[in-house]
Amino acid sequence: MIASPVREEERQWLRRSLWQAEYLPSELQEKLIRWCRVFVREKNWEGCNGLSITPEIQWSISAAAGLMVLSYEDWYFDRTQTVLVYPAPYVAREDGHSSLLNTNIPAIMGEFPRAGQTIYRGPVVVNWEDILSDRQDGDDGDHLVIHEFAHQLDLINSPFADGLPPLPSGIDEERWRREMTGEFNEARRLVEQGYNVLIDDYGLTSESEFFAVASEHYFQMPHELAEYHPHVFELLKQFYRIDLRAYLPVAD
Numbered sequence: 475m476i477a478s479p480v481r482e483e484e485r486q487w488l489r490r491s492l493w494q495a496e497y498l499p500s501e502l503q504e505k506l507i508r509w510c511r512v513f514v515r516e517k518n519w520e521g522c523n524g525l526s527i528t529p530e531i532q533w534s535i536s537a538a539a540g541l542m543v544l545s546y547e548d549w550y551f552d553r554t555q556t557v558l559v560y561p562a563p564y565v566a567r568e569d570g571h572s573s574l575l576n577t578n579i580p581a582i583m584g585e586f587p588r589a590g591q592t593i594y595r596g597p598v599v600v601n602w603e604d605i606l607s608d609r610q611d612g613d614d615g616d617h618l619v620i621h622e623f624a625h626q627l628d629l630i631n632s633p634f635a636d637g638l639p640p641l642p643s644g645i646d647e648e649r650w651r652r653e654m655t656g657e658f659n660e661a662r663r664l665v666e667q668g669y670n671v672l673i674d675d676y677g678l679t680s681e682s683e684f685f686a687v688a689s690e691h692y693f694q695m696p697h698e699l700a701e702y703h704p705h706v707f708e709l710l711k712q713f714y715r716i717d718l719r720a721y722l723p724v725a726d
């Protein structure tokens with residue numbers, strides 16, 4: 475099945491799942507379809523609060539996760555064995571002994587509506603309502619699936635998301651910290667002074683959220699990210715090793 479020719483039905487699933495897909499060269503579309511086949515087959519998929527998992531849901535999540543690592547050979551987020559999907563943002567209850575990401579941020583402790591979460595060596599949790607809107611276009615830069623899987627990449631080299639994923643060769647930690655943290659601090663400073671910045675709100679709550687939200691923008695609005703955060707863009711380009719500016723149209 476993995477090696478069998480790509481079917482027209484799969485091309486349609488991909489295009490429906492990911493607005494960027496139609497702009498990708500056909501060889502990249504095929505590579506992504508083959509990646510999705512593996513991811514859909516290998517993961518445990520669980521619908522929550524009565525949601526039934528369908529191929530449409532599986533493909534919509536897989537296509538975005540796969541786009542992120544399309545330049546990595548045989549990388550299938552092996553530490554994530556289960557994907558939990560809620561119908562809509564859900565209320566999470568802290569149980570006091572979970573290893574939830576970013577429990578150092580008061581705003582996300584306790585009961586509150588949650589769009590998704592990532593657990594170290596545990597499941598990725600997302601909700602279908604947000605995925606349905608994210609897959610349509612990159613207008614607001616948001617993408618829940620990319621956000622949560624960026625946290626998974628961040629967690630590869632430590633049990634805590636710190637905004638420092640395993641670095642590509644050619645970028646040392648000192649440079650990553652200087653440029654990424656530098657932009658993070660600068661954006662916070664500008665917001666405090668009343669300016670609008672591209673990566674705002676939740677992305678400015680911590681360096682791990684900055685990395686995750688910057689990753690969303692990297693795939694959803696690469697032209698804008700490159701313009702407004704060129705250093706961040708360059709670091710992410712070397713990290714993800716795919717530059718969608720080559721394929722996606724510039725927004726009006």
Ligand SMILES: [Zn+2]
Nearest residue numbers: 621625683686
């Ligand atoms: Zn996050």
